[in-house]
Amino acid sequence: MTLRYTVLGAGAMGLRFGVLLQENAGAQVDFVDNWAPEVETIKKQGGVYVSRDHENRHLVPINIYSPEEYQGEPDVFIVFAKQMTLQDLLERSAHFFKPEKQYVFSGMNGMGHVEKLNKYFSKEHVLAGTCLIGTVLNKAGDVDFIGKPGAGSINVANETEKPDERTHEIIADFKAANLNPTLTTNFLGTLMTKVVFNSVVNTICTLFEIQMGQFIDYPGAERLSKQLINEAYDVTERAGIKLLNDRETEWKTVEYVSRVGNPLHYPSMYQDMHNGRNTEVDYINGYIYELGKKYDYEATTHDFLRGLVHLAENTRKFRQ
Structure with missing residues (x-):
């Protein structure tokens, strides 16, 4: 039942x-x-x-x-x-x-x-x-x-x-x-594995207003993804959190979901941006950066992307 x-x-x-x-x-x-x-x-x-x-x-x-x-x-x-x-x-x-x-x-x-x-x-x-x-x-x-x-x-x-x-x-x-x-x-590892995924796909697709399939079509998508993935894994390893995937598997997950699973999908962060709502970037890229600071590690790329998303949020008021 x-x-x-x-x-x-x-x-x-x-x-x-x-x-x-x-x-x-x-x-x-x-x-x-x-x-x-x-x-x-x-x-x-x-x-x-x-x-x-x-x-x-x-x-x-x-x-x-x-x-x-x-x-x-x-x-x-x-x-x-x-x-x-x-x-x-x-x-x-x-x-x-x-x-x-x-x-x-x-x-x-x-x-x-x-x-x-x-x-x-x-x-x-x-x-x-x-x-x-x-x-x-x-x-x-x-x-x-x-x-x-x-x-x-x-x-x-x-x-x-x-x-x-x-x-x-x-x-x-x-x-x-x-x-x-x-x-x-693996409670924290399960949650943080998705945070890492979102910190790549959600954030980049939001900034460029693109679908996941359009992101993965870019020849440099692997390099951009791995830079963010590597920083995030550096943070979680210092925090003692074991993620569900290794670094290469996490990239393969980003690639598969973007290219095969949901190529037509606009991630939820994009949907928030598009509809004039505040995004959850502080709870994704921002969370990774703040967690890293607790262990004397600066996840600077994540912090930079967080700033870019907030800049994009702020510029909406200038649009007609």
Whole structure:
């Protein structure tokens, strides 16, 4: 029997997880969002419009609520908020948390969310992971799944690094939903492996307003990628964090996902920039740089890219 899920944050990835669990795994899924236009639009149109690679746009009925009106009692929360808005979402949702029996999974980009989740849920009930799944929120109530059915994969780890019975139930549902999960017992290494990936692809694609396939088409993509990867690995090695891949495998992952897996995808950081929102660069490249400083290492390329992204954010006010 599938578990009951509530997705906190009905953006691109939250919708993809929830819809696939609902449609493929037969799970009961509710959605809660603190972005009023998303809640109001989906309620008005009777569901969310879902496309795949810009085709076959159709309406999928879902249940969505603001945090204040939700009263459900799920077994598991799935959290996909932006790092900058997560605290607000958790505070407004705390009235329906029952942390003594509920579990929470988050596949958010960057670092910083686990500490916020731990204010409400014990480490024994927290799972987090990484998602190599391209999804775009075109506008409120309209999402595009990038890639063929079954495309992409996720890595999941318990914060305690000790999987329990509920963990295996969650993994079984994720498999049934065609999310291709892999369970690991390396919590920080799992999260930081995706941070390194995002620090290359998300940031560069955002700065040049390009798709992942357009980035990897550039003959110098390998050199640029390896410069960022090597700096990030220098940092994590000093911090005692063992990543899931070695340096060469991480580059091969960047190459494969960009060229084969999701060549048409604009990463989420680009989507934020394009839609006038602040990006999560401080939680990705900035996190790598700040972690390195703790161990007397200057990841200067990551810091430089962080500055360029903030410069691009600032210049939006001059555009007509």
